[in-house]
Amino acid sequence: MKAETIETVLAEIEAKRPVVLATNLETGDQRLLHPGDGENESECADVERALRVDACIATDAEGGPRVFYQPFNPPLRMIVVGAVHIAQSLSTMAALTGYEVIIVDPRESFAAADRFPGVTLNLEWPDAAMESLALDQRCAVVTLTHDPKLDDPALQVALRSDAFFIGCLGSKKTHASRLRRLCKAGFSEAELARVKGPVGLPIGSRSPAEIAVSVLAQVTETLRKPAP
Amino acid sequence: MPDQSEIEVLVAARDWKAEGHGVALATVIKTWGSSPRPAGSHLVVRDDGFFLGSVSGGCVEGAVVDDALGVMKTGLSKVLEFSVTNEQAWEVGLACGGTVRIFVEPVQ
Incomplete structure (x- = not known):
């Protein structure tokens, strides 16, 4: 993880703004997604669901990239x-x-x-x-x-x-x-x-x-x- | 909501990196069966072997720290898996009978 990403996650927690950290488990690439963000409809839904149930979601669709979504919700x-x-x-x-x-x-x-x-x-x-x-x-x-x-x-x-x-x-x-x-x-x-x-x-x-x-x-x- | 101890792990990762240490972060990404720490739990490791947080009930932390030190050197993330059916079980298995998959990445 990039040090800036950790910094941003901590700032969002402090500001009580919900955010999801998406990690591509093959490449290690990471993105920070806010409610409504996502590359496509299915990713938007995963972001929304991770925040709603306040639990991590791992996608392991056959052939697709394996992505891990970790929500950071406000208190x-x-x-x-x-x-x-x-x-x-x-x-x-x-x-x-x-x-x-x-x-x-x-x-x-x-x-x-x-x-x-x-x-x-x-x-x-x-x-x-x-x-x-x-x-x-x-x-x-x-x-x-x-x-x-x-x-x-x-x-x-x-x-x-x-x-x-x-x-x-x-x-x-x-x-x-x-x-x-x-x-x-x-x-x-x-x-x-x-x-x-x-x-x-x-x-x-x-x-x-x-x-x-x-x-x-x-x-x-x-x-x-x-x-x- | 990440609980306070998870936030402390991220704060330590940031601070150790800022101090010039090599740092790696381990995250539980999947569990099967009974496993003490849920997906999203973090362990942060410093280049001198000091660590904070947990990814199991203390069963596999030693092995994860070793891998984390390797990840700091290579700069490449990796996925680890531990379970009682694993050959490593004799050394670092999970007494609870579960399986846990852990993502280890360098902090850059």
């Missing part, structure tokens, strides 16, 4: 709306799993630094907070307040973003009325199908920490085993 982020009890467990577990965690809650008594040591707290109104976070395909959004005036504005921004996961805490009944409100706000059924509610895998969680496990498990599943 994962989890945006938790609602500085509630579950958020305390979830923020710690998500950080261990590699997420940069941002908690959004305009209620100062909830979003108190003492309750969330070391976690980034954003006390803006959820829609403003979410806009300022510039959500991308490496973001998971989890709403935990159950309060439409806090959850809904956050969801509206999340639904217009490329976030790979959107999930909402609340009973099936609460979730059904949430979907009705978002539908009235102009979101289509297909758009709303992205919302996972009630959020979390059904593992019989009881305590806030157990619910956090179930939420993080579902986020992980969505990240690592995306629907084909």
Whole structure:
């Protein structure tokens, strides 16, 4: 690898821009490809897939050049709306799993630094907070307040973003009325199908920490085993 | 997202090269069966034999470092393969029973 290539990869990581290193395994030649780049349609698709599943892809087509595609993605982020009890467990577990965690809650008594040591707290109104976070395909959004005036504005921004996961805490009944409100706000059924509610895998969680496990498990599943 | 240890490997490759060392980079490009490090894992080797990172659970690093020193001299990249069915298994095989293919290239 050329020293300049390493330099560029490190600069892209620093700038949080996704990039794929393509190595021709026969010649050792290397290229850096951004989303949309590629010599042909099939290579563009490989670049896109490597970034989406965040895993290396090796092409070994008969006769064709053997090329190895290694993605360098921006860091994962989890945006938790609602500085509630579950958020305390979830923020710690998500950080261990590699997420940069941002908690959004305009209620100062909830979003108190003492309750969330070391976690980034954003006390803006959820829609403003979410806009300022510039959500991308490496973001998971989890709403935990159950309060439409806090959850809904956050969801509206999340639904217009490329976030790979959107999930909402609340009973099936609460979730059904949430979907009705978002539908009235102009979101289509297909758009709303992205919302996972009630959020979390059904593992019989009881305590806030157990619910956090179930939420993080579902986020992980969505990240690592995306629907084909 | 490359985890922090992978970024540290690339930083070391850059810094050692800038200091005037010979440097080679090894990358796991394919694994079969159980294998401890996924494709994309890096090992960086300096011309004095010092290395950082890993391409297995410590089973084949010694052999990869030897090949990396050779690659620094020739300036030519190469592909290595290790498995328990390999004849080399007695020396540097993978106890886990997997197979791993590794690309070794000079940093220029």
